[in-house]
Amino acid sequence: MKTLVISLVMAAAGMLNSVSAANSSQRFAYNSDTDSTGVTTEYVYKVSEDGLYLYHHLKYRYIYDDSQCLLCKEILRWDAVSEDYLPSYALHYTYTADDAVSVELALWCKSDEAYTDVREKAVYAADAFGLTYQAYEYDARHNVWQMTGEHEVEAMLMADR
Secondary structure, eight states, X not given: OXXXXXXXXXXXXXXXXXXXXXXXXXXXXXXXXXXXXXXXXXXXXEEOTXXXXXXXXXXXXXXXXXXXXXXXXXXXXXXXXTTEEEEEEEEEEEEOTTSEEEEEEEEEETTTTEEEEEEEEEEEEEEXXXXXXXXXXXXXXXXXXXXXEXXXXXXXXXXXX
């Protein structure tokens, strides 16, 4: 079930990226480093308008647990001044016993030198009727998560057919 939820989350993210890329005049090129756990680092380059040159843009770092479930996707942006990738934000994945996946967005905090500025999270859960998505924003003033959206996709799971 956990694999199904992760697959649905990745498929939704892939479709969103495809739509965004189709509407963008920017073209990108990708290069990945892998090991036994999967993709460990992915580089995103902007392609020049004439298609001859690649320019540094983003770097993704992936961290997996022992069962090869994604725990963290770190996004670093290219800084032309320092000529290096600098931390920007990270997506932290948490898996629950009831096969839900929680994804938290944390911004890089220079003073802490860590991803401690948690702003948003999404919770994906599969059930017999489909997939439920809940979006939250963190209210630092009241120290609580506020739900900003909820959506349920009703679809019969293939395993139940």
